[in-house]
Amino acid sequence: MEQKIFLKESDIPKQWYNLAADLPSPMLPPLGPDGKPIGPEMLAPVFPMNLIEQEVSTQRWIDIPEEILDILYRWRPAPLRRAVNLEKYLKTPAKIYYKDESTSPPGSHKPNTAVPQAWYNKQFGIKRLTTETGAGQWGSALAFACKLLGLECKVFMVRISFDQKPFRKFMMQVWGANCVASPSNETNAGRKILAESPDTPGSLGMAISEAVEAAVSDKSGKTRYSLGSVLNHVMLHQTIIGLEAKKQLAMVGIKKPDVVIGCAGGGSNFAGLSFPFVADKINGANIKIVAVEPTACPTLTRAPFAYDFGDTACTTPLLAMYTLGHAFVPQPIHAGGLRYHGMAPLVCQGVVEGLIEAKSLNQTKCYESALLWAHTEGFICAPETSHAVAAAIDEAVKAREEGKEKTILFNYSGHGLMDLVGYNKFIEGQLSDYELPQEELEKFTSCLRDLPQAKPQKTGKW
Amino acid sequence: MEQKIFLKESDIPKQWYNLAADLPSPMLPPLGPDGKPIGPEMLAPVFPMNLIEQEVSTQRWIDIPEEILDILYRWRPAPLRRAVNLEKYLKTPAKIYYKDESTSPPGSHKPNTAVPQAWYNKQFGIKRLTTETGAGQWGSALAFACKLLGLECKVFMVRISFDQKPFRKFMMQVWGANCVASPSNETNAGRKILAESPDTPGSLGMAISEAVEAAVSDKSGKTRYSLGSVLNHVMLHQTIIGLEAKKQLAMVGIKKPDVVIGCAGGGSNFAGLSFPFVADKINGANIKIVAVEPTACPTLTRAPFAYDFGDTACTTPLLAMYTLGHAFVPQPIHAGGLRYHGMAPLVCQGVVEGLIEAKSLNQTKCYESALLWAHTEGFICAPETSHAVAAAIDEAVKAREEGKEKTILFNYSGHGLMDLVGYNKFIEGQLSDYELPQEELEKFTSCLRDLPQAKPQKTGKW
Numbered sequence: 001m002e003q004k005i006f007l008k009e010s011d012i013p014k015q016w017y018n019l020a021a022d023l024p025s026p027m028l029p030p031l032g033p034d035g036k037p038i039g040p041e042m043l044a045p046v047f048p049m050n051l052i053e054q055e056v057s058t059q060r061w062i063d064i065p066e067e068i069l070d071i072l073y074r075w076r077p078a079p080l081r082r083a084v085n086l087e088k089y090l091k092t093p094a095k096i097y098y099k100d101e102s103t104s105p106p107g108s109h110k111p112n113t114a115v116p117q118a119w120y121n122k123q124f125g126i127k128r129l130t131t132e133t134g135a136g137q138w139g140s141a142l143a144f145a146c147k148l149l150g151l152e153c154k155v156f157m158v159r160i161s162f163d164q165k166p167f168r169k170f171m172m173q174v175w176g177a178n179c180v181a182s183p184s185n186e187t188n189a190g191r192k193i194l195a196e197s198p199d200t201p202g203s204l205g206m207a208i209s210e211a212v213e214a215a216v217s218d219k220s221g222k223t224r225y226s227l228g229s230v231l232n233h234v235m236l237h238q239t240i241i242g243l244e245a246k247k248q249l250a251m252v253g254i255k256k257p258d259v260v261i262g263c264a265g266g267g268s269n270f271a272g273l274s275f276p277f278v279a280d281k282i283n284g285a286n287i288k289i290v291a292v293e294p295t296a297c298p299t300l301t302r303a304p305f306a307y308d309f310g311d312t313a314c315t316t317p318l319l320a321m322y323t324l325g326h327a328f329v330p331q332p333i334h335a336g337g338l339r340y341h342g343m344a345p346l347v348c349q350g351v352v353e354g355l356i357e358a359k360s361l362n363q364t365k366c367y368e369s370a371l372l373w374a375h376t377e378g379f380i381c382a383p384e385t386s387h388a389v390a391a392a393i394d395e396a397v398k399a400r401e402e403g404k405e406k407t408i409l410f411n412y413s414g415h416g417l418m419d420l421v422g423y424n425k426f427i428e429g430q431l432s433d434y435e436l437p438q439e440e441l442e443k444f445t446s447c448l449r450d451l452p453q454a455k456p457q458k459t460g461k462w
Numbered sequence: 463m464e465q466k467i468f469l470k471e472s473d474i475p476k477q478w479y480n481l482a483a484d485l486p487s488p489m490l491p492p493l494g495p496d497g498k499p500i501g502p503e504m505l506a507p508v509f510p511m512n513l514i515e516q517e518v519s520t521q522r523w524i525d526i527p528e529e530i531l532d533i534l535y536r537w538r539p540a541p542l543r544r545a546v547n548l549e550k551y552l553k554t555p556a557k558i559y560y561k562d563e564s565t566s567p568p569g570s571h572k573p574n575t576a577v578p579q580a581w582y583n584k585q586f587g588i589k590r591l592t593t594e595t596g597a598g599q600w601g602s603a604l605a606f607a608c609k610l611l612g613l614e615c616k617v618f619m620v621r622i623s624f625d626q627k628p629f630r631k632f633m634m635q636v637w638g639a640n641c642v643a644s645p646s647n648e649t650n651a652g653r654k655i656l657a658e659s660p661d662t663p664g665s666l667g668m669a670i671s672e673a674v675e676a677a678v679s680d681k682s683g684k685t686r687y688s689l690g691s692v693l694n695h696v697m698l699h700q701t702i703i704g705l706e707a708k709k710q711l712a713m714v715g716i717k718k719p720d721v722v723i724g725c726a727g728g729g730s731n732f733a734g735l736s737f738p739f740v741a742d743k744i745n746g747a748n749i750k751i752v753a754v755e756p757t758a759c760p761t762l763t764r765a766p767f768a769y770d771f772g773d774t775a776c777t778t779p780l781l782a783m784y785t786l787g788h789a790f791v792p793q794p795i796h797a798g799g800l801r802y803h804g805m806a807p808l809v810c811q812g813v814v815e816g817l818i819e820a821k822s823l824n825q826t827k828c829y830e831s832a833l834l835w836a837h838t839e840g841f842i843c844a845p846e847t848s849h850a851v852a853a854a855i856d857e858a859v860k861a862r863e864e865g866k867e868k869t870i871l872f873n874y875s876g877h878g879l880m881d882l883v884g885y886n887k888f889i890e891g892q893l894s895d896y897e898l899p900q901e902e903l904e905k906f907t908s909c910l911r912d913l914p915q916a917k918p919q920k921t922g923k924w
Contacts, residue, residue, distance in 0.1 A: 002470060002472070003471065003535055003536075004468075004471065006466075006468045008464060009464045009466065010464070073465055073466075103565070105836075144840060147836075148837075166882075170882035170883065170885055171842065171882055173885070173886060173889055174833065174842055174882070174889070175837070371636065374609075374636050375637070378606060379536075380567065380633065417879045418879065420628075420633055421629075421632065423635070423636050424632040424635060427635055427636070
């Protein structure tokens, strides 16, 4: 029995799947500063119109241009793998499959959307993309995509990461991106913050403000902004993960998984694997679909469903989502990709409907699972991915206790080779757990009362 | 046409190939301190007898135990890939294939021998392995193998790397190895050096002395030493690379490559890919086989063929090989794996016979090639691997100039994700080239005159 299931390049999915086409209840629209639903044209200074069309589309299948596939072939189709060594260790009757998204050049699922975003921008005549990055996972993916497509790339990297974690910055440099510490002197937003607090460590919110400003203020009109998660078109591009996984499961005779798991920060890797299975669930399949988040940033498990801004500086449209409040300051846990205050609206609507379950895990449990993974399967996973590994282990143990031969599928969203400091701290006993206190949660979400209220719609079927 | 050629796990080679069986002229024997050929028993305190048997074997095919394959399946068979994007960029009629050894958990070809070495030691009743490591590539591979097989692993890491490059150390820690800075207070050799020079940055020679002492001085007899290159049994284990590549080339209808390329430090990744093709060449095939080394450490291209010690401290048997002298101090180029003073005797005998060609390249040319690789194929290669990339590009350009549709095959020995500091320095213009001055070479090799003389044998057929 083969442990690695490879799909031929010629069998790669040729279309992305759009969950918006199949949601049982409609999503609430994004709102503008006036509290009214925004039209596509309001996004035009920030994104190219072809991506805005995808953002608002309710078409079920959207063709993947051949030129995008030509770039994805560098690492796609990604392997589906069976964790036979972990299964043996756990003595579980469950089959644990995982989709290995760590094999891309930047080492995660992020280029699945970075490449299409760069390509559509180029088609639209754009010459330059701006973005923000925290620890650098997204910035390096966009740098990679822009280099292959011949676009300029400008990355505003949160200063404390820029100074303390130089390796992702060097990676962006290899792919020719211009990466600066944020706040910088290059934007009004940055200059204003620096004048007030010259020694600020920066934040993702500040970096977003700078990246958006750098895009919309370019008078040539040839610069746009790019976001690595949360938005509908990002989820769309990531569905290639789940669509490939379905074909690969079929290759080993599995009609459907019993459990599908992904870690969730902004939602993109979780959505990428799970949405094609959410569609099956809508059509009657019995699949448990689990989004795993950290207890330190419990967006889906404890936050209210509300209209909120996507950024700290309140410059984006209001999105209806589970949110800890746009001013939320997450603890410095090592899973940098899971520290966003909000969550992709499409994922949130899946949770509202009951199609998707959410759970939160402590980081020490996740690191323990990551070590067990490294000691059995051999590979070193990203701290974000360790949340999915831990949840998969929980499900496999449950299957053993129930004596059920379940098929568990999870998304291995990235490797941890750039995150070894976190492992070192865990092994040295320097990491502790953090559960967001209720009064903190209430403090951060209190700002939502002053914004338009969101009434989530659901059918109640799940 | 698929760019990635995957061999099924069930089609993995079940035997290693031993070039010693087919060499047209016999190799010169290793000599003991008395200048006489050593017997296997002299190696017994250092290595287990089952590996010593492989070391001296002239049997052509040696079975790979099923339990070793079970571990290798975690990443093997490794993909054979075609660099179509680089080909397009170079406008070459050549097909450039590469064997991707970067997909193993530690990120290089090294576990191909670390796993068998740990397994044979375990079979022999050994509980603990010791080794040395410079930048950490080999130490992390042995840590990985020991963890999966339940052996203890002790790594003596050159102090300057231990202090300046903590990430490989953290990787060893993830796999449970005990990694200490060398020289350490744990051995007589280490204590002696520290007493004389408390602030020494350490060296590979010192670390070897400590690792060997730590193995042979364990009175329980349950500790042995493990070496990651140079020796015959290491080359043997690596031949799985070339044997897989042959099957994969056959899958796309290629009977033989025209050019086979590998970078060479101690020789193991080069031997692993090339030896099965050297066998074909001995049997009449027309294949150009090229070992690439740095101009800063020109072992095959400029050093004499002589008997020399494998370590700086002169504790190993004398090996007949091309050598820059055991006291050679290499320049601090970034390809840490290519800075060994000697070279695997099997590789050297291939060069003596004319079966293998050697060439040396400057590091800035190699980094330029690595950037071109990252900008076309998208992946970031190890500084060592960049030597093979650069040589492959040279051959592809030559094929274009000659108008010949050659098949070029090279070994992609590892990724560069732990080596981004070197890329940063190159991009910032801080790296320069170094050609070993003739008087330096003569100074370092002068010690060889006092050792037994080696007369290389060859048939003169190639």
